[in-house]
Amino acid sequence: MSRTALLPKILLATLYALAGMSSAGVAGELTLRGERMQGGLIVGQAPAGTMLSLDGNPIPITPDGKFVFGFDRDRTEPAILEASFADGTAAREEIAVAPRDYDIQHVNGVARKYVSPPPETLARIRADAVKKRKARVKDTPLDYFAGDFIWPVTGPISGVYGSQRFYNGEPRRPHYGLDIAAGEGALVRAPQAGTVRLAEPDMYFEGGLIFIDHGHSLISVLMHLSSVDVKTGMKVERGDVVGRVGATGRVTGPHLDWRMYWRNAHVDPQLLLGPQPEE
Ligand SMILES: [Zn+2]
Known part of the structure; x- marks a missing residue:
């Protein structure tokens, strides 16, 4: 990351801290975006310090709580996303992967x-x-x-x-x-x-x-x-x-x-x- 991009983030984090808010979401909360289908890529946000696994395998998370995973062409079984939050709580989400028709x-x-x-x-x-x-x-x-x-x-x-x-x-x-x-x-x-x-x-x-x-x-x-x-x-x-x-x-x-x-x-x-x- 370049220095110019880093600086506003530091300022934002400071502002959030002053306001008593977290820049990385509410404890116990996972947000996911992306296509829940074969070939889809999911980008998620968790509170900082969360430990994550997908289908039982650990997936890394950035210091500010971002993570990513994707679904292969022929995946049919749902994905199991499990999270252990820094406050000791946990969450489990089952993500259905929609099938596609291919040319x-x-x-x-x-x-x-x-x-x-x-x-x-x-x-x-x-x-x-x-x-x-x-x-x-x-x-x-x-x-x-x-x-x-x-x-x-x-x-x-x-x-x-x-x-x-x-x-x-x-x-x-x-x-x-x-x-x-x-x-x-x-x-x-x-x-x-x-x-x-x-x-x-x-x-x-x-x-x-x-x-x-x-x-x-x-x-x-x-x-x-x-x-x-x-x-x-x-x-x-x-x-x-x-x-x-x-x-x-x-x-x-x-x-x-x-x-x-x-x-x-x-x-x-x-x-x-x-x-x-x-x-
Ligand atoms: Zn080609």
């Missing part, structure tokens, strides 16, 4: 090497996978997940979360990204602030690839870039240019594929966005 698409004309990667590429694919895994293991105490997200680029939507594609007739993994078919070279902006965890110009499947960590295991993945203009470890602000749209990796044409992970769950970036801004 099934057939895509032909994908280069043969991507349908079944040739054996000599397996070492490279494995090395890519290690890089990606390492870039996601660390949980960082940033709180950008609680802020607003913007479109990283605008253009026709050519792919949506949850769809499943058949390449040349063969079923593939479901598609977890939002595909925006902006032109080759269009500027790609950070959808929200964060720390760059991975910046690779040439991954086998993803081509030019960037991971931006928005805090507490919420990560944006930007794929198929023709140019990667950030480095691992860099701090980016929302709206900063991080690269350019391309057709690198396993694609049939230039587009940005934006995915999001919360831990190992793929969540739907489009649920975090309003309508596209006018060009």
